[in-house]
Amino acid sequence: MINDIWILATASLVAAACALVGVFLILRRQALMGDAISHSVLLGIVLAYLITDSRALPIMLGGAVIIGLLTAWLSDTLNRVGKLQNDASIGIVFTLFFAIGVILVSLYAGQIDLDQECVLYGEIAFIPFDTLHIGGGKNLDDGFEIGPRAFWAIAVVFIIVLISIIVAFNRLQTVAFHPKLALSLGINIVFWHYFLMTLVSMTTVASFDAVGAILVVALLVIPASSAYLIAKSLKAMLWSAVAYSQASVAIGYTLAYQLDSSISASIAVSAGILLCLTVALLEIKKQRQRATATAQ
Amino acid sequence: MEGFSLFPPPSFWENWLHFWRFEDMNVLWVLMGSVLLGMSASVIGGFAFLRKRALIGDALAHAALPGVMMAFLLFQTRDPLIIFIGALCSSFLGFFLIDWLPKNTKIKADAALAITLSFFFAIGLMLLSFIQGMDVNNKSGLDKILFGQAAAMTEGDIKLLGYVTIFILITVVLFFQKFRLIAFNQAYARTLGIAVNRYELLLALLIVMSVVVGLQLVGVVLMAAILLTPIAAARYWSNQLAHILIIASLLGALSALISTQISYLAPAMPTGPWMVVSLSVLFILSLLFAPQKGLIKQHLNYKRLRQKVAEENILRTLYKLHERHQFSRHHFTQADIQSFRSMPSSCLQSTLKKLNRQGLVQSSSQGTTLTQAGLKKATQLTRRHRLWENYLNEQAQLSPEQVHQHAERIEHILTDAQEVQLQQELRNSQQDPHGNQIPGATLSKEGGGKN
Amino acid sequence: MTNTHSKKFPPLSVNNLSMRYHHKPVLTDVSFEIPEGKTIAIVGPNGAGKSTLLKGIMGLEPIMDGEARFFGEPLTHKRLAIAYVPQREEIDWDFPINVFDVVLMGRHGQLKLWQRPSAIDREIAQHALEDLGMWDYKDRQISELSGGQQQRVFLARALAQKASLYLMDEPFAGVDVSTEKTIIELFKTLKAQGKTIICVHHDLNTVGEYFDWIIFINARLIAAGPVHTVLTKENLNKTYGGRLSLLNDLTETMYRTQLNKAHDQE
Secondary structure: HHHHHHHHHHHHHHHHHHHHHHHHHHHHHOOHHHHHHHHHHHHHHHHHHHHOOOOHHHHHHHHHHHHOOOOOOOOHHHHHHHHOOOOHHHHHHHHHHHHHHHHHHHHOOOOOOOOOHHHHHHHHHHHHHEEEOOOOOOOOOOEEEEEHHHHHHHHHHHHHHHHHHHHHHHHHHHOOOOHHHHOOOOOOOOHHHHHHHHHHHHHHHHHHHHHHHHHHHHOOOOOOHHHHHOOOOOHHHHHHHHHHHHHHHHHHHHHHHHHHOOHHHHHHHHHHHHHHHHHHHHHHHHHHHHHHHOOO | OOOOOOOOHHHHHHHHHHHOOOOOOOOOOOOOHHHHHHHHHHHHHHHHHHHOOHHEEEEEEHHHHHHHHHHHHOOOOOOHHHHHHHHHHHHHHHHHHHHHHHHHOOOOOOHHHHHHHHHHHHHHHHHHHHHHOOOOOOOOHHHOOOOHHHHHOOOOOOOOHHHHHHHHHHHHHHHHHHHHHHHHOOOHHHHHOOOHHHHHHHHHHHHHHHHHHHHHOOOOOOHHHHHHHHHHHOOOOOOOHHHHHHHHHHHHHHHHHHHHHHHOOOOOOOOOHHHHHHHHHHHHHHHHHHOOOOOHHHHHHHHHHHHHHHHHHHHHHHHHHHHHHHOOOOOOOHHHHHHOOOOOHHHHHHHHHHHHHOOOOOEEEEEEEOOHHHHHHHHHHHHHHHHHHHHHHHHHOOOHHHHHHHHHOOOOOOOOOHHHHHHHHHHOOOOOOOOOOOHHHOOOOOOOOOO | OOHHHOOOOOEEEEEEEEEEEOEEEOOOOOOOEEEEOOOOEEEOOOOHHHHHHHHHHOOOOOOOOOEEOOEEEEEEHHHHHHHEEOOOHHOOOOOOOOOHHHHHHHOOOOOOOOHHHHHHHHHHHHHHHHHHOOHHHOOHHHHHOOOHHHHHHHHHHHHOOOOOOEEEEEEOOOOOOOHHHHHHHHHHHHHHHHOOEEEEOOHHHHHHHHOOOEEEOOOOOEEEEEEHHHHHHHHHHHOOOOHHHHHHHHHHHHOOOHHHHHHOOO
C-alpha cells in the first residue's frame, strides 16, 4: 500500500515537471529538441556513473545537464558549420549519443544498475525498493529511511523547475512568444535557450528511473500539446498541462493495474488518449459551429 | 561481457575467421540482408531528407511498434509476413497522423512528429509488457526489435528483408526522375502534369516499408539514423543527386557490414547502436575530409586566400610607394612598407620571402624592389582597385570616402573579363575618385583603345 | 523623455552597413542619417532589403560590416529607447496570450528578472490600448482579432515601451481603412511629442502623403531625404530599375570565399 503511494507520488511529480517544461518546448517549437535530449541523457547518466562510480543526485544531474547542453550546442553547430537542416543535425547528434549510451549499457551491464529494458520503460514499479537514508554512514540499512531515491530526485527537480518558471515567467513568455521581439527588448535569447535546455535535461534525468529515456518524450510533449489546443493564456496553458498530466497518471495507473501492463507506458498511452479526445471534441465543436453558420 | 578488455581474447579471432569463411550459411544470408537494408534505407532516406522531413524515419519506426505487437496478439504467431503487415499498417497510421495534425489543428509539425512517435511507442511498449505477462509461446524474441539483433533473425525474416529491399531499390531506380523532380520542386512538378500525390504516396510507402523491414536488424529506436545519417554524409561528397544517393547507399552498406559482424562476435550486443556509431564515424570523416565541401579543404582554401591577399596587398603597397616617388626610387625598406600598411613585421617578412621566391620582388641590402613581373602584377591590382572605386562612385553613388574599403577587398577577386566590362561601363577610367591616375597601359588594348 | 544630447546627435545614423543572406549580398554599403521628430519611409521593390535593413539596425540579424548608432551611441546603450514592430506574418498568432499581456510586454525591458509589472506599467499599457481604440479587446486571445486589430495591438505594445524612436515593418500592410486612419493619427501624436518613426512602406501612392522623409533602397542606398526633394522620377527609376550586376556578383564572390574575413585578419 505504502509502495503504491510512493509510486503514484513519483509518477505524478514526473508528469507534472515534464508537462511544465514541455509547455515551453511546444511554444518554442522545439519538441524535437526534447526528444533529442531525452535520448542523449542516457549517455550522460552512464558516463557520470562510470567516471565517478556514484549514483548521487548532483552527479547524475551534472552529467545529464552537460550532455544535454552538448546535444543542443552540437546540433546548432552542425547546423551552422555543416550546413545541414536543423532537424537533420539534431537527428544525427542524438542517435549517436543514444547509440553510444546503449552500447556502454550492454558492455558494463554487470557493473551498472541499468539494462536495455529500463532504458526503455524505466522501472517505476521497483522505485520503492531503492530508498534514501539519512545518517547511518556507510551501511545503507542504518539510519532513518526517508523514501525512494527517485521520488526525491524528481521532487528536487520539480521545485527547481517551478521556481524557475515563477521567477522568470515574463522572460520565458516573451522569449517563447517572439524571440526577435525579446531581442529588441534587450533580452539575451541565447541564454534563455540554453536555460530551457538545462531544465529539459534535469527533468529527463530525474524522470529516467521512473519512465526511461523514451517514454519521457510522451510526457514532455503530449500533455503540453493538449493544453496548447485549449489554453488562451500562458498561465492557463501551464495549469491545464499539469491537469492533463495528472489525469494521465490517474488513468494510466488504473489501466496498468487492470491489464497488468507497464505503469509508465500506460501513463504515456493515457496522455495520448486524452489528447485524441481533446482533438476530437474540438473537431466536433468546429463542425457544429460550421453547421450553425450555414444554417443561419 | 564482464571486464571488457582492449585486446580481444583468441576466440574472438577464431569467431571472426569463422564469420568470414561463411561456414554458417546463415551468416552469409544475414550479411547480404543487412547490406541490402543499409542500401535501400539510405537511398529512400535521401528522398525524405530532400523533402525536408529528415526525422520522419524516427517517427515511423516508433509507430511500427504497436503494429508488431498487435499482429502478434491477434494471430499468436511470429510469421514474418504477418508481423510485417501489422507494422506496415500502424506505421502508415502514424504517417497520416503526422500529416493530419498540423493541417487540422493548431499543433505544429515538429510537435506532431514528437507526439506520434512517443504515443505510438508507448502503445507498443504497453502491449509488449502485456504480452510478456501473458502465457503464450515464442514471445521471447519480440523485444529484440527495440534495438535490433542480427543474430536473432530467422530465415523467414531474412528472405522477407531481401524481397522488400530489392523491391524498394528497383522502384527507386525506375521512378528516379519523377522522385527527383518532386523532391526538387513540388509545385513545378504539378505544373508539368505529374500526379504528385500518387508519387508522394508511393514514396511514403517505400519509406514505411524500409523502416519496418529494418526493425529486426536495427531496432525501432535507432532506425532514424539509418535513413538520415548516410545521406547527410554523402551530401559532402557531391552535388549530383544520383551520385549522392549511390554514395549514401555505399555508406549504408558499409555500416551494415561492420555492425552485423560485431553482432556475431559479441552476441549480447544489439546491432542497431553499432550501426549508428559506425555511420556517425563515416559522417564525421565525410564532414572533415570530403574533397570539395569538407571542413579541412575549406580551411585550406581559406588559408590560401589569406596568403594571396597578404601578398597582393604588399605588391600594391610597393606600387603606391613607387608612385609616391614618381617611379624614380626603386628600393624600399620594410619601414617604408609599414608606414603605408600596418602589419606585423613577422608577417611582412614571411610574405616578402614568398614573393621573392615567386620572382615578384627582389630583396637586397638596399631594400625591396618590384621585379618586372611584380610591377606588372602590382599595376594590374592598382588598376582594378581604382577602377572599382570609380564604379562604386559613379554607378552606386558612394562617396570617395566610402569606396576605398570595398575596393580593398574586391581588387583580389576581379577577373580579366570583369575588368574589361568595368572599363567599358565607366565614362571616366583615367582617374579614381581620390584623383589618382589609373594605370592603364598594359591592358588598354583590351579596354577598347582608350587612353 | 527629452534627451539633452539629442540636439547634437541624430536619432539614427547608419554607416557603411552591409548585410547578406547566406552568400547573397542583401545590402551593400548603406549610409544615411535621419532627422529627429519626422516620419520616415523605407521604400523599395520586393527583395530590396527593406525589412533586412530594419532588422540589421535593430541587431536582430547579423551585420557584415558597418554600424548603426542611436543618438550617437551603440544599440546596447539605447535599446529601450527604440521600439520595434515586427511584420505581422512573423508572429505566432496561435500563441496562448491575450491582448493586454502582449502590450504589457512593452514594459518588460525595463523590469528586472524577478520584478512584476507595477500599477504604473499597467496604466501605461492601458493608455496605449486606449489610444489605439483596443481597450475593449484587452482579454481577447490574439488569434481572435482581425488583421487591423492585430496590427493595432502591436503598435500599442511599441507605444507602451515609451521609446523615442519607432521602427515598424510594414504597419500598413493588409489593414482596414479605419486602422490606417488610426495609425496616421498615432504618427501625428508621436511627432508632436518629438518622436521619430521609421516604417518599411510598400505603397508609392500614399508615401508622399503619410511621410516626411523617404529612404529609397534597392540592395544599396539610392537616395535619402525629404519627400519633396527625393521623390523624383529619376530616383524611382533607379530604385525600381535593375540592380548593378557587377556589384552584386562580386560581393557574392567575396562572401562565398570569406574574402572579407581573410582581408580583415591581415
